Amino acid sequence: MPKLTAEISPYEALLLVSFGGPERPEDVVPFLQNVTRGKQIPPERLRQVGEHYFRFGGRSPINDQNRELKAAIEKDLADAGLAIPVYWGNRNWDPYLTDAIAAMRDDGVRRAACFVTSACASYSGCRQYRENLFEASAAVEGAPRLDRLRHYYNHPGFVTPFVEATLTALEGLPPGAALVFVTHSIPTAMNDGSGPDGGAYLAQHQTVARSIAQDLARRTGTEPAWDLVFCSRSGSPHVPWLGPDVDDHLEVLADRGVPGVALVPIGFVSDHMEVVYDLDTQARETAGRLGLPIVRAATPGTDRRFVSMVRELLLERAAVERGATPARTTVAGDTPAWDVCPAGCCPNPRSPRPALCGMDGDA
16 A cells, blocks of 8 residues: 655545556557547548547557646656556556556545646546546546646746747747647537536636747746637537638738738647647648748747656645645646546536536536
8 A cells, every 4th residue: 555645645546647648559540449439430430530639650649648747747746755556547548547446446546636637627628537537436436536737837847948938939930920829629519518607628828828929928028919810620620719820821821911920739738649740740831832931939848847746836835635735836827727636517518427527416
């Protein structure tokens, strides 16, 4: 059984929770079947959807990035003198959440905190993970209690690496380059239901973009103009999704005669397939056709500030669970996100399903 220390009590482990991705060509269709479970999409359509994975040898970068992040978190915790094991489980591919939870149970873990590699609130970015945690825990007899650490879209450990990456990107572009923040598109109805009062997904991304722009202004003396755009739209063309699309926006910027574009992927904690395909491949090809210089800013990945943020969130939540009132770090005094998801937060767009870490009777 893990040894509790005062700083992290009542937690005995940290669970890194992520999306998962294929690591071989033969993994691609089964992985996409997991992602689209319940939607009855034929295999031939999934093979078409998987073409961007095949373009990269059938291997998504996400699992390797999570291995690196897990190792970096372990080192950061050890360097801080915190003796707590780190486990890793995915929603859609090996290592699965069920296996990670079973491993914790077998190691004697009774309570664990969960760090999800999704910074903002939405059904797909929060509630769906909570549903998967419920399913995985229900499948493991004697599973430990799980608590999700708060959303960190407005934490300096997430924002500051983007600020410096944006400065680096702008250095490689002509003066007057446009600043374009990019995140994953979702159906507008999903955004409307996100968070306890609706609209949280869009509002939180706007907070990230505004915080980066304001920090750039403090550092350079000029606050840049910016736009928030979206990538990776999928599904029926008749269903409204958040826009504009990044490629369409590049067309608009080229028509305006901007001298260059810095793409800042604020919707991603590391270089997921959406980054390496939608931005580094498709958007770069679009910009090349338009004769538009483009530089993509780096994601936080294993930046030391992002990694130490995980530790800070763990210590913060542990203090709350012990009855303390810790300081909660955010950018520019912004309101920190909730610890426990309120009732009705980010509802399932198809039908209600039980989920952990919430207040609507399903925790």
